[in-house]
Amino acid sequence: MEWFTAPEYWTGRLVFQRALAGLYLVAFLTTALQFRALIGERGMLPVPRFVERVPFRRSPSLFHRHYSDRFFAVCAWAGCAVSAALLAGLDSLLPLWGGMLLWLVPWALYLSVVNVGQTWYSFGWESLLLEVGFLAVLLGNDEVAPPVVVLFLLRWVLFRVEFGAGLIKMRGDECWRKLTCLDHHHETQPMPGPLSWFFHRLPKPLHRIEVAANHVTQLVVPFLLFAPQPVATVAASLMIVTQLWLVLSGNFAWLNWITIVLALPAVAFPSAPPAVSDAPLWYVVVVLAVSALLLGLSHRPVRNMLSRRQVMNRSFDPLHLVNTYGAFGSVSRIRYEVVVEGTAAEVPRKDSGWREYEFRGKPGDPRRWPRQFAPYHLRLDWLMWFAALSPAYAGPWFGALVERLLEGDRDTLRLLRRSPFPADAPPRHIRARLFRYRYTTWRELRETGACWERTYVREFLPPTRLTGTTHRS
Template identity: 85%
Template sequence: MDWFTAPGYWLSRLVFQRALAGVYLVAFLTAALQFRALLGERGMLPVPRFVARVPFRRAPSLFHWRYSDRLFAACSWTGCAVSAALLAGVDGYLPLGAAMALWLVPWALYLSIVNVGQTWYGFGWESLLLETGFLAVFLGNDEVAPPVVVLFLLRWLLFRVEFGAGLIKMRGDACWRNLTCLHHHHETQPMPGPLSWYFHHLPGPLHKVEVAANHLTQLVVPFLLFTPQPVATAAAALMVLTQLWLVLSGNFAWLNWITIVLAVPALRLPYDTPSVPGAPLWYEVVVLVVAALLLFLSYRPVVNMLSRRQVMNRSFDPLHLVNTYGAFGSVSRVRHEIVVEGTLDEVPREDGDWRAYEFRGKPGDPRRWPRQFAPYHLRLDWMMWFAALSPGYAGTWFAALVERLLENDPATLRLLRRSPFPPDRPPRHVRARLFRYRYTTWRELRETGACWERTYVREYLPPTRLTAPVREP
């Protein structure tokens, strides 16, 4: 079928596949390095406890068959190895069917992780990676030109990501409509980056220009993805530039990067396309059947997107094949941070020797400048931001975190930047206090060298020790 393939997108497919493999690699590496403390047998939210109460049909995962920390590690590191192989282009040397099977491996492995990941994997970019990764299975390799219907589905996914995010903003916080959200966002976002302080101090009128440009990119430009070239390329390029701006202004794991990856197939990149034989019939049939299924499954995400009660980041099927997306429907005006402290004192006193734990990404010491971690995902740091918004987000994992700190648990301490206690002397008590953080002014930065100024708000968790039950905050 001459209409089935689009040879002119050969290079676009190549760049897309290699970039997607890179995102997969980061995702699996994040899982491999953090799972023991978060989801392991002695983790804060253990997988065995989850699979015992949630049936396979609701959360398909190989860990329903069996769970051990060794198996989870094997799954994560296998995902790293396969992702690295795809990044190196191994799929280009395989027969078409084998290449498709190879792309299916990281999708199936990551699905197994996400479906048992609970709170730690409740972010929209997890489903976005799975939906993108599933489409990549059917994009083909060097034996065939890129299928038109898969290229269309990738644009359809990018459209839903951007347009859904734009709608949730316009329906949500009034500051998006009066163009003032970025007066607060750079200061109150989950994990600021090294340039976020400077973005926050941009002039107010420029912040309004940023918001207006965001609305244009998310509410108007997505429709241009379905127009003829070169308009579609210009639309995708504008989305890439917007995402790079977000990369500079904060740490949003791989959300911005996977969105950039999604824009690549819409770019018509100049390239001398090699001549290849037509796609085999079995491949055409498989691609068309899958495309029909995905379009059918798009019904509920579209209804949600058009609804006044639109919800963000929702999966409508346990395989995460077609999902709904969105971010920052509301923007916090004030930043609160939980400061976790421990003491060796036998009797805890308010003025005792309390020592603070330092996290890798979330603000703590006011003089410590934020680092760049994205696309790597610091899951505990992100959830600490949510827990500071409301104790309801802390659930049972926060009590488990305190218990692990009282034990000097090595896996948990590896998630932190610094523990104030030596390995052989765990704290006798741990407490948590809530502070209000704000960026310093230019003058305060010059005088104190601190990028943050903080004010005590209230006790978040009273002094707790192992001999007593750890109460939830």
């Protein structure tokens, strides 16, 4: 069945699978280290409450059948172990069916996590990892050459990621059409990286070139993925370079990295594939049947891309098999940050010795330079960015965060860079204030050593204390 496989993409599949296994490992590690405070039994949005009100058919998950923090931890660390095994190449040592089943394990485990993760797992790269991870099951292992139809589907996902993001920008904020969005984006993005300050200070004409190049990469280059080689390799390479540029400019979890991984199977690596036997009939039937299903499910993302009311990052089925993507359809012009503070004073006053909680990734102390965390995902820090945009984003969980800080909850404190209060002596009151942040100029940086300058805007949450249940004092 020579028509069914493409041996020349052997190396591309190998690199793709190992890189994807690495991203799975990061995703499961993020989950294992953060879940107790976020969605655990005493988390801000507990899984048990969620599964009580949402039926299995809407959010298929192992945790509908049973949930405990211990069971969840076992699943998360099992995901880490299987991902590490795939990264080491265990699937290539198994028979074809065994390799496929091994790839199915992290997909099923992570689907179970995402479907009960609520707002903490509502990011587009969660669905993207699941969609790509499901296709990896069909790619086979060393027993067969890569199936042509699955390679096509991987390019189809990459096309939707890039083209969808390009369309949402052109239809959204006018600054994308005027080529001025990067005058603001590096300063107002969710989580700046160590080089973001320097990107922001690039000359504005260079920002215009960056935006124009982004439009070309997202609106024109994706069509070249379906062209013959070497054109498809050039298109994929341009996307990889663009994504690496984005990696340098900010912290976007594994969004950029999984886009790079998606581009790898489209690259024609200059290596000779090993001799393999023909694909077994059962494998051909399974791949063609599932591929037909996925192509049929693609009509909704296509309709969304063509619609003037295009939406970003939407799943159209509970298994996250085919989704729609996009990012930054609008760009904030001003950066706001919620600063959380506590005091041990019995009566909270302005001069009560308020001390600030420091988060790992989001801006806080103006003198603290941003760090690189991606592809690791700091979920609380990202949601704090949304909270600063509008209190409505924080409604479901912010009160629980304050309550956990007032209790000195150790799992919650582990999500932070530093707490000004030890766990066994938590503050009596907590408040939150909204500040405007802006990058300092070159001169201010030299004089003060601070990369941020912040200005008080208003109260976000008045002083709050514990009296059985959290309430405003």
